[in-house]
Structure formats: C-alpha cells, structure tokens
Amino acid sequence: MPAPQKKILFCLAGAFSFVCALGAAAAVGTQLWVRGSILCTTGALLVNASGPELEKFIGEIQYGLFHGQRVRQCGLGGRPFQFSFFPDLLKIIPASIHVSVILFCTVLIIFTLVGMGFFLYNAFGSPYETLHGPVGLYLWSFISCSCGCLIMILFSSEVKIHHLSEKIANFKEKTFTFKTHSERFADSFWIILACSLVHFLNALLIRLAGFEFPFSKPKDSGTATGAADLMY
Structure with missing residues (x-):
C-alpha cells in the first residue's frame, strides 16, 4: 500500500483511539452504568x-462505578437517596x-492513549523498534480490547451474579426489604463495548495497511531456494 494511504489509515486509527479514550473516561465518571427498578416487597405484602x-x-x-441514586417507594411517595461506593x-x-x-x-484509558500516540508515530515518524512498529500497534490494540472485554465480564458478574442492585437497595434498611424488579445496563456500559469494538477495528486497519498479524507465518521462499542451491 502506498505511504500516503498508510498515513491516512494510521491517522484514522489514532483518531478512533482518542475518541475511545475520551468516551471511556467520561463513562467512568458517570452513574449511567445500570438502571433499574426496585420493588418494596414488605410494603406490597402488607397491603396485598x-x-x-x-x-x-x-x-x-x-448507579455507576463510584456513586448512584435510588428512589425509595413504599406507598408514601418517592424518597430519593444518594449513595457512594467508597467507603459506604x-x-x-x-x-x-x-x-x-x-x-x-x-x-483501558492509558493504553488507548498510548496506542493513539504510536499510531500517530507510525503515520508521521520512522519507527525502528518492534514495539514502535506494526507489532506494537497490534499489541496496544489487543491489550485495550482485552481490557474492555474484562470490564464488561467483571461488571456483568458483579451486577447479575452477586445481585449488586439488591444489595444497594437494601443498604441501611431495617424495616423494609427490597427486590430487583427490572434491571438493564445503561449508556456507559455500552460505551465500553463500543471501545472494545473500535480497538478490534483498529487491528483490522493495521492489517489493511499491509502489515501481517504478529503470529502469522509468512512463506519463507528464501530458505527453500537456499536448500535447492546446496543440492547443486
């Protein structure tokens, strides 16, 4: 592939990485990871x-990763309650x-920014070491994509398997018992999924630029030719 087209692809991948870093940083600070509704089972049973x-x-x-909010409904109107994960x-x-x-x-944020820097370095500089060149770009993209997948797996297990919403809803409750009525992942969670997909797309852009995957085995024609020469 001609050099100008490679620069365009690397610049495009760098721009994608920058957007992902901003999106992930914004997602971490919001409380839009999970949204749901909670049922006051004690109050509902009392009045049937x-x-x-x-x-x-x-x-x-x-709630998100650091703080959240719940509205307590026990038949007497909603009562909002703010909470934070650390240290409560x-x-x-x-x-x-x-x-x-x-x-x-x-x-994820750090390696996305590192990947962005190396994409731009490969577009406008002259990489001379393994981690500065295409192998490094594959490495940063793979680490960032893996981190995004791990975030989704761990957070999903925390919410679904460990019943995080119910534990939060029953925090400091002595009279009433709450149960999760509905639950869904919100915008910030899907931003992390989008970041993982973008890093996978960046790996495809590297391949489109003409660089083989790190673990692919290209045909070594030189070895076969050398062996043939030794026979004569």
Whole structure:
C-alpha cells in the first residue's frame, strides 16, 4: 500500500483511539452504568398490592462505578437517596471485583492513549523498534480490547451474579426489604463495548495497511531456494 494511504489509515486509527479514550473516561465518571427498578416487597405484602397498586411500591435505581441514586417507594411517595461506593458500600459489595473493574478502566484509558500516540508515530515518524512498529500497534490494540472485554465480564458478574442492585437497595434498611424488579445496563456500559469494538477495528486497519498479524507465518521462499542451491 502506498505511504500516503498508510498515513491516512494510521491517522484514522489514532483518531478512533482518542475518541475511545475520551468516551471511556467520561463513562467512568458517570452513574449511567445500570438502571433499574426496585420493588418494596414488605410494603406490597402488607397491603396485598397487585396490578396498578403495585406501582406505588416500585422505586428506581441507577448507579455507576463510584456513586448512584435510588428512589425509595413504599406507598408514601418517592424518597430519593444518594449513595457512594467508597467507603459506604465496601462492606456489602464484592469489593475485589468492583476495584478490578475500576483498575481495568484505568488501564483501558492509558493504553488507548498510548496506542493513539504510536499510531500517530507510525503515520508521521520512522519507527525502528518492534514495539514502535506494526507489532506494537497490534499489541496496544489487543491489550485495550482485552481490557474492555474484562470490564464488561467483571461488571456483568458483579451486577447479575452477586445481585449488586439488591444489595444497594437494601443498604441501611431495617424495616423494609427490597427486590430487583427490572434491571438493564445503561449508556456507559455500552460505551465500553463500543471501545472494545473500535480497538478490534483498529487491528483490522493495521492489517489493511499491509502489515501481517504478529503470529502469522509468512512463506519463507528464501530458505527453500537456499536448500535447492546446496543440492547443486
């Protein structure tokens, strides 16, 4: 591929990486990772609520990696309540998984920026070492994509397997018991998925620029020719 087209592809990949870094940084700071509704089972059982009456006992919850908000509905109107994970909820949540999610988000942002720098370096500079050249670009893209996948896997397990929403809803509750009524991942979670897909796309752009994948085995015609020459 001609050099100008390679520069365009590398610049495009660098721009994608920069957008991903900004998106991931914005996603980490928001509380739009999970949205759902919580049912006050104690209040609903006391009045034997059903049908339209049950809506008076369904509140809302949304949270991110650091803070969130829930609206407590027990038949007497909504009561909003703000909460933060550090240090309030550390005793009731799987802290190791939650900290790992934050750690991998940080690694994702850092390596995305590193990848952006090396894409631009390959576009306008003269790379001379392995990690500065195409192999390095594959490496940064692979690490960033893997971090994004790990973030989604760990956070999904924290929410679904460890019932994070219910634990938050029942935090400091002594009279009423809450149960998750509905739950879905919100915008910030899908931003991380989009970042992972973009890093995979960057790897395809590197291949489109004419560079083989690191573990591919090109045909070594020189060895076969040399062996044939020794026979004569």
